Amino acid sequence: MAKGLTYLKKDDQVEVIAGKDKGRVGKILRIFPDKDKALVERINMIKRHTKGNEMNQQGQIVNREAPIHISNLQLICPECTKTGRIGKKVLEDGTKVRFCKSCGESIESK
Numbered sequence: 671m672a673k674g675l676t677y678l679k680k681d682d683q684v685e686v687i688a689g690k691d692k693g694r695v696g697k698i699l700r701i702f703p704d705k706d707k708a709l710v711e712r713i714n715m716i717k718r719h720t721k722g723n724e725m726n727q728q729g730q731i732v733n734r735e736a737p738i739h740i741s742n743l744q745l746i747c748p749e750c751t752k753t754g755r756i757g758k759k760v761l762e763d764g765t766k767v768r769f770c771k772s773c774g775e776s777i778e779s780k
Contacts, residue, residue: 716736
């Protein structure tokens with residue numbers, strides 16, 4: 671996939687199709703188009719060791735999400751609730767929309 675081109679958007683429901691979290695579903699929190707990665711809630715969790723500061727806070731280990739490559743994600747259609755390929759088309763009024771190739775319905779981010 672070319673750099674910066676993505677069919678996914680923030681708040682889309684996606685399923686992981688490859689990697690350690692294969693089969694898990696989550697919502698996209700943030701997209702990094704320059705790296706072709708996305709941050710998905712509760713997917714690809716890592717442990718970060720944070721350093722304590724002078725204000726009486728101790729150092730701790732924090733669990734957080736790490737970005738995952740968008741080629742490992744597949745969009746879940748909100749109409750037919752299946753994962754599948756999506757396409758783009760231009761409507762008569764000139765607006766561009768994404769659509770599910772299996773059911774043909776338009777996909778809008780809720």
